[in-house]
Every structure is written in C-alpha cells, then in structure tokens.
Amino acid sequence: xxxxxxxxxxxxxxxxDRVTITCRASQGFSSFLAWYQQKPGKAPKLLIYAASTLQSxxxxxxxxxxxxxDFTLTISCLQSEDxxxxxxxxxYSYPWTFGQGTKVEIK
Amino acid sequence: EVQLVESGGGLxxxxxSLRLSCxxxxxxxxxxxxxxxxxxxxxxxxxVSSISWNSGSIGYADSVKGRFTISRDNAKNSLYLQMNxxxxxxxxxxxxxxxxxxxxxxxxxxxxxxxxxMVIVSS
Numbered sequence: 001x002x003x004x005x006x007x008x009x010x011x012x013x014x015x016x017d018r019v020t021i022t023c024r025a026s027q028g029f030s031s032f033l034a035w036y037q038q039k040p041g042k043a044p045k046l047l048i049y050a051a052s053t054l055q056s057x058x059x060x061x062x063x064x065x066x067x068x069x070d071f072t073l074t075i076s077c078l079q080s081e082d083x084x085x086x087x088x089x090x091x092y093s094y095p096w097t098f099g100q101g102t103k104v105e106i107k
Numbered sequence: 108e109v110q111l112v113e114s115g116g117g118l119x120x121x122x123x124s125l126r127l128s129c130x131x132x133x134x135x136x137x138x139x140x141x142x143x144x145x146x147x148x149x150x151x152x153x154x155v156s157s158i159s160w161n162s163g164s165i166g167y168a169d170s171v172k173g174r175f176t177i178s179r180d181n182a183k184n185s186l187y188l189q190m191n192x193x194x195x196x197x198x199x200x201x202x203x204x205x206x207x208x209x210x211x212x213x214x215x216x217x218x219x220x221x222x223x224x225m226v227i228v229s230s
Contacts, residue, residue, distance in 0.1 A: 034216035049216035096154040
C-alpha cells in the first residue's frame with residue numbers, strides 16, 4: 001500500500017497567513033492526488049483533485065502542486081472559515097490511502 | 108441537488124452483522140464508481156471499499172477483506188455495505204462517497220460525501 005505522510009500534523013496560524021501543508025507518498029505516482037477539508041461534525045469536502053485542479057466552488061486562495069512523491073496544499077491568505085483539518089489522499093492504486101491529517105488552528 | 112444519504116448504523120455486538128445503505132439522488136448513479144470511507148472517533152479517514160459503476164471491479168481494505176461486502180443496485184440508486192464478523196475496531200462513522208469522474212474512467216477523487224452513519228461495535 002502507498003503510505004501518505006502529511007506534515008505538519010498540526011499548525012497554528014493567524015488570519016491572513018500563508019499556510020503550506022505537505023504530503024509525501026511512499027512511492028511515486030503522477031497526479032492522482034486529492035486534498036480534502038474537514039470541519040468538526042461534518043463530512044470531508046473536496047478541495048483539490050489531480051494534484052492541482054481546484055474543485056468547482058472552492059476559493060482560489062487554495063492551490064495544490066506536486067507530482068511523484070511530494071505534494072503541497074497552499075492556502076494563500078488564511079480566512080476564519082479555513083480553520084479545519086486537511087487530508088491528502090492518493091487514488092492511484094488500491095488500497096486508496098489518506099494522510100493522517102493536518103489540523104489548522106487559530107494562533 | 109446531488110445527495111448521498113447513509114443509513115443502517117447503530118450499536119451492534121461483536122461478531123454480529125450489519126448492513127449499511129447509501130441512497131443517491133440528483134445524479135445518474137450508474138455513471139459513477141462509489142466508495143465507502145470510515146472515520147473512527149477522533150481519528151483520520153480510512154478507505155474501506157469501492158465498486159465500479161457496473162459492479163465489475165470491487166476492492167477492499169485489508170482490514171475488512173473477507174468480512175465486508177460492497178454492492179450496488181443501480182435500479183434503486185443505492186449502495187450497500189454488508190458487514191459481518193464485526194469487531195470493536197470497526198467502530199466508526201461510515202461515509203459513502205461518489206467519485207468525480209464519469210465512466211469509463213477507472214478512478215477519481217471523492218467529490219460528494221454523505222453525512223455518515225455511525226456504527227458502534229460493543230458488547
């Protein structure tokens with residue numbers, strides 16, 4: 001199975017900050033990588049797919065990049081509604097696997 | 108409105124069985140592969156199982172292989188997860204999710220999620 005490792009596991013940031021979350025895969029693949037946002041008590045929400053394609057309706061302050069084994073989610077200007085947990089996921093090969101999550105908290 | 112609604116969760120004793128359902132609406136159900144994903148209390152997301160649009164391709168996580176069976180009824184716009192020999196570690200919120208690419212694409216990200224149905228395995 002492809003292991004997905006996110007860093008950091010948590011971070012504290014202020015509104016307006018630029019935030020970067022990294023996801024590293026145990027083996028390389030092209031761009032079958034998604035990012036999700038999850039708020040407490042809610043289902044995950046797709047933000048980015050194919051490593052860098054913004055899901056419809058998602059604000060442009062979210063962006064994704066990377067290929068191979070290293071992928072990045074960037075929030076260019078953190079807003080209050082962005083405080084949540086973020087997960088990466090590979091959908092390149094079975095079993096689909098998620099990173100352990102990165103909790104973005106208010107500083 | 109595109110929607111997925113799970114049902115069938117509850118409190119169940121170890122080694123017993125439970126069947127989850129996921130009712131889809133607002134999209135052409137048989138155009139998409141479907142997945143089950145679970146989340147144990149306070150933990151991260153774990154992919155459980157997937158099924159292609161025509162049930163021709165099915166996959167399971169090692170943790171549930173041989174105990175869980177995924178199925179779908181395209182005529183009823185419904186997805187199912189039959190869970191046998193339940194264990195305490197199966198306790199989780201179970202989500203069904205739709206992929207974001209139409210057939211014949213083989214894989215995709217999960218663009219629509221249900222609200223989840225909670226399964227608690229305890230004596």
